[in-house]
Amino acid sequence: MATLAVPETIPSASEDAEQIWKACKGWGTDETAIITILAHRDATQRKIIRLAFEEQYKENLIMRLESELSGDLERAVYLWIFDPVEREAIIANIAVKKNIDYQAIIEIACVNSPKELLVVKEEYHDRYKRSLEEDIAVHTVGDFRQACTSEFTYRYDGDETDTAVVRLEAKTFHDAIKSQTFNHNEVIRILSTRSKAQLCATFNYYKDEYGIPITKALTSESPNEFALALRMAIRCIVSPQKYFAKVLQNAVGKAGTDEDALTRVIVMRAEKDLKVIKEMFHKRTNATLKHAVGTETCGHYNSFLLALVGN
Amino acid sequence: MATLAVPETIPSASEDAEQIWKACKGWGTDETAIITILAHRDATQRKIIRLAFEEQYKENLIMRLESELSGDLERAVYLWIFDPVEREAIIANIAVKKNIDYQAIIEIACVNSPKELLVVKEEYHDRYKRSLEEDIAVHTVGDFRQACTSEFTYRYDGDETDTAVVRLEAKTFHDAIKSQTFNHNEVIRILSTRSKAQLCATFNYYKDEYGIPITKALTSESPNEFALALRMAIRCIVSPQKYFAKVLQNAVGKAGTDEDALTRVIVMRAEKDLKVIKEMFHKRTNATLKHAVGTETCGHYNSFLLALVGN
Known part of the structure; x- marks a missing residue:
C-alpha cells in the first residue's frame, strides 16, 4: 500500500553517497540528483547511505543537506531522510516547540498502534532526554493538557470488545454532546484509555443508536477548538487513511497551500499506506493527488x- | 540486597513438584513441606516447578495450592509463586477491584523504573485484556483519576537534570502547598511527567530553599486524602526502601496487624531489596523485622x- 518506488537494481550505498556528495560539491546544488536518489530509497537504504556518507566524507549527511537545500524542499527532505520512528519523534518535537501543533500530536498519538507509539516515545526519550508527555504537558493547560497527555496512554491492543461497555459509553458520549460538555472527564477517559477495537465498536453503535456518526454529532453545532480536536482524534483512531485524505484535501484546497501538512502526510505515509490515501483523495475530490x-x-x-506520491 | 535464601544445591524441579504433590495429597496438607520448598526458590525456579507440576500431574499448581491453603498463607503463597512482573500485574488488578487501593497502585507506578513499569503494563494487557490505566480510570474520579492515571506516564529514565526547571518547579510545589491546593494541575503535571532524577533534584532544592522536606510540608496542616497520596508518591519516587520500611512499621504497629500490607511488601521485595528495608526498619523501630x-x-x-525475611 506504499507509494515509494525503489528501482529493482540500485547502486551501492557508497555509490549513492558519492553521487549525493557530487551533487552538493562546489557552487550550487544539483537538487534533481539528490531527489532521484533519496526519493527512491527505503528507510533502511537511506540509513545506510547516511552511514556511508559519514564514513566516506567525515560529514553528517543531514546537516550537509540542510545547508544545501532550502525552504519547503529542505523541510521535506529533512523529514524524509529519517526512518519512520525517528521522523515521528522529530515531528512531535517540532509540534511541541510550535507551542503547540495539536494536529501533529493527535496524529502521532492516535494513528499509531500502541506498540508503534511506544517505540516513538522511546526514540523521543533517547533524542531529547525528556519524555514526550512531559514536553506536551509543559506546553498545554487545562482540558487540552489532560486530553493530549492522556492520548499517549499505553492502550490495550486486542480485538476483544465488551458490548455492555459499548452501550454505556456510547450513551456517555451522547449525553456529553447533547449538553455540549465535550471536556467532560468521562469523554476524555473513554477516548484515551479504551482499546481502538472497543472505541470503534462504540462509535458504530453510536451511529446505529442515534442515527448520526459521532464525528458529525460532535460538530453539528458551532464547534469549539476542543470539539474539533476530539473529532480529529476519533478520525485518526477509526480510519487513519480517510483522515489523511481529508488533511491532504484541506492542504491543497485552501487559498494558500498548506505545505507543512502536505509534506507531513506525504512523507509520513509514502512508505506505509499512501496508495490507499491517494485513492480516497481521488474519490473525495475527483482529482488525483498527483494532479493536486x-x-x-x-x-x-x-x-x-x-x-514520493508515485504513479 | 535480597533476603531470599536459595540452598546451594537444590533438587530438580521435577523432584520439587513431586514433593509439593505429596504434601497436597490425601486429607490435610503438609504446609511446612510446601513452605520449605517454595520460600527457598527464586522466580525462575518457581516457574519451572509450576511447569513441571503441570506436566507431571496434569494440574495447575497455583489452583491446587489455592485449594489446599487458606487465609493469609494462601494469599501470600499465591502472590509469591508468580514472577515479579506477573505478581505486580496481579497486585494492580486486585487493587483496582478493591475499588480502589490507591496505595498499591501508587507503589507500582512510582517505585518501578519506567522500563519495569512498562513490562508490568504489558503483562496486565496480556492477562486482563485491558490496559491498567483503563481499569484505574474506570474506578476513579476527579483529581484521583487524573493523578493516578498520569503516574503511569512513560517517564524519561536518564540522570540529566535541569537546574532552572528545578527552581521553578520547587516554587510551584511551594505555592501549591502554601495555598493548600494540592490538586493543582501543575503539581500533578510535574509529579507525573518529570524523570525521577529531575524530581529528586527538585525535592532536594525544596528542602534547602524552604527549610523543610516537601513530604513534611505537604502534611504539616491537617492533610486530606489527596495530600497523603501525593506524599506517598513522592516517597516511592525518592526512596522506595525507606518508604517500604515505613509501610512495614505501620503494618505491624497497628492494634490489629495489617496482613495485606505485610504480605505485599515482604513478597514483593524479598527477591529485590528486603535486606536494606530490614535495616531501615531496624533503625526506625529498634526492633528487627524478624522479631516484629x-x-x-x-x-x-x-x-x-x-x-522470606531470612536471617
Missing part, C-alpha cells in the same frame, strides 16, 4: 513530492 | 514470612 500536488507546488519541492 | 513478624503473625503464615 502538481498544481499546488512547484520547483524541486514539487518534483520531490511527486516522486 | 514473629510477634504479629502466627502459624504457617508466620513461618512463610520468616522464611
Whole structure:
C-alpha cells in the first residue's frame, strides 16, 4: 500500500553517497540528483547511505543537506531522510516547540498502534532526554493538557470488545454532546484509555443508536477548538487513511497551500499506506493527488513530492 | 540486597513438584513441606516447578495450592509463586477491584523504573485484556483519576537534570502547598511527567530553599486524602526502601496487624531489596523485622514470612 518506488537494481550505498556528495560539491546544488536518489530509497537504504556518507566524507549527511537545500524542499527532505520512528519523534518535537501543533500530536498519538507509539516515545526519550508527555504537558493547560497527555496512554491492543461497555459509553458520549460538555472527564477517559477495537465498536453503535456518526454529532453545532480536536482524534483512531485524505484535501484546497501538512502526510505515509490515501483523495475530490500536488507546488519541492506520491 | 535464601544445591524441579504433590495429597496438607520448598526458590525456579507440576500431574499448581491453603498463607503463597512482573500485574488488578487501593497502585507506578513499569503494563494487557490505566480510570474520579492515571506516564529514565526547571518547579510545589491546593494541575503535571532524577533534584532544592522536606510540608496542616497520596508518591519516587520500611512499621504497629500490607511488601521485595528495608526498619523501630513478624503473625503464615525475611 506504499507509494515509494525503489528501482529493482540500485547502486551501492557508497555509490549513492558519492553521487549525493557530487551533487552538493562546489557552487550550487544539483537538487534533481539528490531527489532521484533519496526519493527512491527505503528507510533502511537511506540509513545506510547516511552511514556511508559519514564514513566516506567525515560529514553528517543531514546537516550537509540542510545547508544545501532550502525552504519547503529542505523541510521535506529533512523529514524524509529519517526512518519512520525517528521522523515521528522529530515531528512531535517540532509540534511541541510550535507551542503547540495539536494536529501533529493527535496524529502521532492516535494513528499509531500502541506498540508503534511506544517505540516513538522511546526514540523521543533517547533524542531529547525528556519524555514526550512531559514536553506536551509543559506546553498545554487545562482540558487540552489532560486530553493530549492522556492520548499517549499505553492502550490495550486486542480485538476483544465488551458490548455492555459499548452501550454505556456510547450513551456517555451522547449525553456529553447533547449538553455540549465535550471536556467532560468521562469523554476524555473513554477516548484515551479504551482499546481502538472497543472505541470503534462504540462509535458504530453510536451511529446505529442515534442515527448520526459521532464525528458529525460532535460538530453539528458551532464547534469549539476542543470539539474539533476530539473529532480529529476519533478520525485518526477509526480510519487513519480517510483522515489523511481529508488533511491532504484541506492542504491543497485552501487559498494558500498548506505545505507543512502536505509534506507531513506525504512523507509520513509514502512508505506505509499512501496508495490507499491517494485513492480516497481521488474519490473525495475527483482529482488525483498527483494532479493536486502538481498544481499546488512547484520547483524541486514539487518534483520531490511527486516522486514520493508515485504513479 | 535480597533476603531470599536459595540452598546451594537444590533438587530438580521435577523432584520439587513431586514433593509439593505429596504434601497436597490425601486429607490435610503438609504446609511446612510446601513452605520449605517454595520460600527457598527464586522466580525462575518457581516457574519451572509450576511447569513441571503441570506436566507431571496434569494440574495447575497455583489452583491446587489455592485449594489446599487458606487465609493469609494462601494469599501470600499465591502472590509469591508468580514472577515479579506477573505478581505486580496481579497486585494492580486486585487493587483496582478493591475499588480502589490507591496505595498499591501508587507503589507500582512510582517505585518501578519506567522500563519495569512498562513490562508490568504489558503483562496486565496480556492477562486482563485491558490496559491498567483503563481499569484505574474506570474506578476513579476527579483529581484521583487524573493523578493516578498520569503516574503511569512513560517517564524519561536518564540522570540529566535541569537546574532552572528545578527552581521553578520547587516554587510551584511551594505555592501549591502554601495555598493548600494540592490538586493543582501543575503539581500533578510535574509529579507525573518529570524523570525521577529531575524530581529528586527538585525535592532536594525544596528542602534547602524552604527549610523543610516537601513530604513534611505537604502534611504539616491537617492533610486530606489527596495530600497523603501525593506524599506517598513522592516517597516511592525518592526512596522506595525507606518508604517500604515505613509501610512495614505501620503494618505491624497497628492494634490489629495489617496482613495485606505485610504480605505485599515482604513478597514483593524479598527477591529485590528486603535486606536494606530490614535495616531501615531496624533503625526506625529498634526492633528487627524478624522479631516484629514473629510477634504479629502466627502459624504457617508466620513461618512463610520468616522464611522470606531470612536471617
